[in-house]
Amino acid sequence: MHIFFVTLIWLRIWISMAQLQQGGPDEKEKTTALKDLLSRIDLDELMKKDEPPLEFPDTLEGFEYAFNEKGQLRHIKTGEPFVFNYREDLHRWNQKRYEALGEIITKYVYKLLEEECHLKKVYVPVDAVESEPRSFIFMSEDAMTNPDKLMVLIHGSGVVRAGQWARRLIINEDLDSGTQIPYIKRAIEEGYGVIVLNPNENYIEVEKTKALVQLSPDSSDEPAEKREKKDKIQKDTKKRRDFYEKYRNPQKEKETVQLYIRENGSPEEHGIYIWDHFISQSAAENVFFVAHSYGGLAFVELMIQREAEVKNKVTAVALTDSVHNVWHQEAGKTIREWMRENCCNWVSSSEPLDTSVESMLPDCPRVSAGFKIIKGAFLSVPPL
Numbered sequence: 001m002h003i004f005f006v007t008l009i010w011l012r013i014w015i016s017m018a019q020l021q022q023g024g025p026d027e028k029e030k031t032t033a034l035k036d037l038l039s040r041i042d043l044d045e046l047m048k049k050d051e052p053p054l055e056f057p058d059t060l061e062g063f064e065y066a067f068n069e070k071g072q073l074r075h076i077k078t079g080e081p082f083v084f085n086y087r088e089d090l091h092r093w094n095q096k097r098y099e100a101l102g103e104i105i106t107k108y109v110y111k112l113l114e115e116e117c118h119l120k121k122v123y124v125p126v127d128a129v130e131s132e133p134r135s136f137i138f139m140s141e142d143a144m145t146n147p148d149k150l151m152v153l154i155h156g157s158g159v160v161r162a163g164q165w166a167r168r169l170i171i172n173e174d175l176d177s178g179t180q181i182p183y184i185k186r187a188i189e190e191g192y193g194v195i196v197l198n199p200n201e202n203y204i205e206v207e208k209t210k211a212l213v214q215l216s217p218d219s220s221d222e223p224a225e226k227r228e229k230k231d232k233i234q235k236d237t238k239k240r241r242d243f244y245e246k247y248r249n250p251q252k253e254k255e256t257v258q259l260y261i262r263e264n265g266s267p268e269e270h271g272i273y274i275w276d277h278f279i280s281q282s283a284a285e286n287v288f289f290v291a292h293s294y295g296g297l298a299f300v301e302l303m304i305q306r307e308a309e310v311k312n313k314v315t316a317v318a319l320t321d322s323v324h325n326v327w328h329q330e331a332g333k334t335i336r337e338w339m340r341e342n343c344c345n346w347v348s349s350s351e352p353l354d355t356s357v358e359s360m361l362p363d364c365p366r367v368s369a370g371f372k373i374i375k376g377a378f379l380s381v382p383p384l
Contacts, residue, residue, distance in 0.1 A: 051093045056100035060108065063101055067108075071175035082171050102159060102167050109163040109170070109179055113138050117184045119196065125262050126277055133204045133261045137274060138162055138196040143282060146193035149315075150284035153180050154197045154271065156293030156323075162198035165292055183290060193284060197274055199267035199298055208255040271298040272305055279313070280306075286315040296322025296345070303335050311338055319345040319364065326363045339364040 057063050064076045073082050082101070085094055113119045119138040128134045143150060159167055169178030176182050180196065187194050264270045279287060291299045296319040303310050322345050326336055343364035349357050351368040359366040 051090060052087070054093065054096050056097055058100075058104065060104055063104070065101070067175060072173070073171055098171075099159075101171070105167065105170055106161045106164070109161070109175075109181075110138075112175075112179070112181060113163045113184070113196065117181060117188070117194075119184070119194065122278075124264055124273060124277070128262070133259045135198055135201040135261045135264050135270070136162075137198050137278075138194075139278070140188060140192075140194040143193040143195050144278065145283050146191075147283045147285065149192050149286045149288065150195065150279070150282050151183070151187040151192040152195045152197065152279060152287060152289045153183060154199060154289065154291040154295030154298060155180070156295055156321075157200065157267065159200070161200060162196045192288070193282065195274070195278060195282075197270065197295075199270040199295065201261070202265050202267070202270070203258040203260045205256040205258055208257050267294060267298045268301040271302045275302055275306060275309070280309055284313075287313050288315055289317040290320070291317065291322065292320045293323055296320075297324040297329070300324040300326065300329050300331055300335075300339075303338075304329060304331055307332075307335060314342070317343040317364075319343060320369065321345075321347055324363075326361055331363070336363050 060066055061076075065073055065082065066076055068074050074080065075082075084098055086097060087093060110121075114121065117138075117140075119140055121136050122139050123134045123136045125132075125134070140146075155162070155164055156166075163180050163184075164170065164178060165180060166178045171178075184194055184196070263273045289299055299317060299319070299322075317339075326339070331339075340363060345359075345364050345366045346369035347357055347366050349355070349368035349370070351357065351370075353368060353370040355368040357366040357368055
């Protein structure tokens with residue numbers, strides 16, 4: 001059913017209702033019936049039926065895209081940049097396609113961190129059992145043993161993961177603009193150990209039915225015959241339900257539940273956990289942070305929770321468009337004073353690089369990053 005015909009049906013119903021409302025009691029009764037019919041029609045669901053299947057490739061090659069020698073994402077055949085509106089008038093489908101590509105790019109950046117930057121993936125919690133949800137960070141080989149200096153990178157909120165600053169910049173500009181790779185390579189060249197945090201990887205998603213199976217009580221003590229009968233009933237019920245759902249709504253997405261990662265269920269928790277188990281135990285005499293957007297808020301929260309340790313270990317912090325707020329986060333006077341001396345926030349501004357920018361908050365200095373606009377996206381980065 002095309003959206004035009006869906007719209008036409010709705011218009012006809014509304015016209016009928018308007019005509020009936022001018023009549024007597026019988027017509028009003030019919031109006032009530034029509035209103036009830038309208039309440040049962042889900043336009044979003046009807047539009048989903050008109051979409052192509054929400055099935056997308058799981059590789060860049062499948063999308064017919066690749067990164068060229070300049071780190072730009074280009075179509076393999078045409079050489080053109082990525083096109084969001086691949087199918088006109090299908091915004092939801094285009095958005096799902098974009099998200100599927102984004103997941104592939106996340107894995108691609110992980111691969112670059114390991115193969116080009118020579119970082120190793122380290123899983124957390126460090127004492128996780130095999131069956132529980134886990135996250136991970138990336139570290140250089142000398143991150144824990146470098147006696148001199150350690151660089152810690154924290155990205156902002158949203159869909160970005162370890163190694164990324166902004167997915168939109170990776171897709172629309174290039175890898176150097178949207179990833180942390182230039183920072184990592186420069187830091188390694190200059191003798192830093194490196195730790196790359198992954199603060200948005202807070203949970204894993206599993207299908208609701210699978211989660212219920214995982215959380216269901218052990219039935220091993222039941223008689224075999226009873227257990228087999230129960231399993232058969234569950235399978236038959238699921239088969240009928242799946243068939244009905246497919247008929248009713250072929251575009252219905254799988255229902256999932258979120259299983260949070262222990263002690264890493266938020267960016268703030270993740271930052272504190274990595275501090276406690278890695279950064280604070282590193283040999284480096286000088287630790288440096290680069291934190292973008294929400295990463296700045298996570299760093300301030302770390303300071304609030306581990307003030308004495310941070311002051312003793314951290315030498316300087318480069319914030320970029322940080323969204324921290326020392327008042328809302330209730331950072332004390334001693335923290336604000338330390339931030340004024342040891343932090344700098346590079347912000348989007350039309351002023352020349354490093355020009356002082358007025359701040360309403362009594363914490364760290366704010367200076368211009370020299371602003372960069374990429375199709376409506378701002379990203380400030382301090383000079384390497």
